[in-house]
Amino acid sequence: MKDFFKGKFTLTxxxxxxxxxxxxxxxYYTSHKQSFLLGTFYSFKLGPIHIVDPFIYLTYLxxxxxxxxxxxxxxxxxxxxxxxxxxxxxxxxxxxxPYNFLYEILDFLKTHLFRKKPLIYFEASPKSKKVWxxxxxxxxxxxxxxxxxxxxxxxxxxxxxxxxxxxxSFILFSLLxxxxxxxxxxxxxxxxxxxxxxxxxxILGMARWKGGLRIIKRKDLTCxxxxxxxxxxxxxxxxxxxxxxxxCYNCGRCVDICKGLRKKENPLDxxxx
Amino acid sequence: xxxxxxxxxxxxxxxxxxxxxxxxxxKCQQICPYNSIVLTSWENPFxxxxxxxxxxxxxxxxxxxxxxxxPSGALDRTLVDKNKVKMGIARINRDTCWAYQGSFCRAxxxxxxxxxxxxxxxxxxLPVVIEKYCVGCGICENVCPVEPSAIIVEPLKD
Ligand code: SF4
Ligand code: SF4
Ligand code: SF4
Ligand code: SF4
Numbered sequence: 001m002k003d004f005f006k007g008k009f010t011l012t013x014x015x016x017x018x019x020x021x022x023x024x025x026x027x028y029y030t031s032h033k034q035s036f037l038l039g040t041f042y043s044f045k046l047g048p049i050h051i052v053d054p055f056i057y058l059t060y061l062x063x064x065x066x067x068x069x070x071x072x073x074x075x076x077x078x079x080x081x082x083x084x085x086x087x088x089x090x091x092x093x094x095x096x097x098p099y100n101f102l103y104e105i106l107d108f109l110k111t112h113l114f115r116k117k118p119l120i121y122f123e124a125s126p127k128s129k130k131v132w133x134x135x136x137x138x139x140x141x142x143x144x145x146x147x148x149x150x151x152x153x154x155x156x157x158x159x160x161x162x163x164x165x166x167x168x169s170f171i172l173f174s175l176l177x178x179x180x181x182x183x184x185x186x187x188x189x190x191x192x193x194x195x196x197x198x199x200x201x202x203i204l205g206m207a208r209w210k211g212g213l214r215i216i217k218r219k220d221l222t223c224x225x226x227x228x229x230x231x232x233x234x235x236x237x238x239x240x241x242x243x244x245x246x247x248c249y250n251c252g253r254c255v256d257i258c259k260g261l262r263k264k265e266n267p268l269d270x271x272x273x
Numbered sequence: 274x275x276x277x278x279x280x281x282x283x284x285x286x287x288x289x290x291x292x293x294x295x296x297x298x299x300k301c302q303q304i305c306p307y308n309s310i311v312l313t314s315w316e317n318p319f320x321x322x323x324x325x326x327x328x329x330x331x332x333x334x335x336x337x338x339x340x341x342x343x344p345s346g347a348l349d350r351t352l353v354d355k356n357k358v359k360m361g362i363a364r365i366n367r368d369t370c371w372a373y374q375g376s377f378c379r380a381x382x383x384x385x386x387x388x389x390x391x392x393x394x395x396x397x398x399l400p401v402v403i404e405k406y407c408v409g410c411g412i413c414e415n416v417c418p419v420e421p422s423a424i425i426v427e428p429l430k431d
Contacts, residue, residue: 035341042299043345052298060296063294064294148322173318
């Protein structure tokens, strides 16, 4: 990634990401005084509605089966992320998730400071992703703490709250987990974690509807095959070949690059419906 | 090696269920105005992220703000009456408690929020815990002048 803010979508997205960070900071500093907005990325309380991470909620249901508390506001909240994913794809990952933001910052620094090739290349087939997701759900059901160890957005936002409270022993513990994942992620070909491992991302990706928000390569406009979009894609996908849909998280980076090239003829664009 | 007994926030379901139910969202920790609730990390990685209270540092003051914000039913969100809370039961160590050693001390008695019910002074001198009324908030453990505390809250077993 060469430019951090350039481009219409990228700029909006950065504002969103910074806004999310500030928003949570504000929530943490006021949480003693109000109970309207509370929570982390595991589960966020918006008035009476508890928006819950689908992976966390599915393992919760599995763990408790008949004894699960089917609180109507939590069940509603569980459906909200799925609905958003159904319509807009994995926008949570690209526009909100703090882990993605952190990673993009590091990725930006990496391209400017090291310019190294990834050490290990890794690709996974759609089928193996489903197998892993099933395994992750089973592990989450039988080992209660498991989901909380691998949920990067949750870990980061809890970490932020513990910073506000000055509870440093917890911070050290979760920082270690986050650094481990970052370490893996930075050495593999782009974003092995977000593309193949993070169960939340996998579930949101599967909830996606083909007719929802997506990137298309228009056939009526000529593509120069410069592949700049593919170099810039934070997930290491290949939008210039038009085969990127499955993992793409709708960040709009490729559209920005494409639009920046030529003012009128840009084959890459967002499409909804 | 690892800590296994944890004092859960008020309204918590029994321990074996709490571990499965709590989704570790930290909302109870956020709403607590006294910062009584902390999250588990090194103390026991198997309980990673579960909320608990270290009474000696900061007890629960029974403001009852945390049960209603719990999304998972790990805390009973209908609980409002602090007298109905049951987090644990206080136990007095008669070998170290100053009152039992012959000095005059009524720190726990004076501070107990279930005043004159959960803790009674027999003959106005010796504190006794009445198990039926003690809610296990840990305020007594917190104020006890003896080091380590001569009155300690034992979290409820299953
Ligand atoms: S294909 Fe485009 S929109 Fe999709 S992740 Fe890559 S850069 Fe972002
Ligand atoms: S009842 Fe009040 S003081 Fe006690 S743990 Fe809950 S929020 Fe904190
Ligand atoms: S609010 Fe409920 S689910 Fe969330 S951490 Fe506290 S006890 Fe667990
Ligand atoms: S005896 Fe101690 S733990 Fe029990 S209610 Fe009184 S102060 Fe709380």
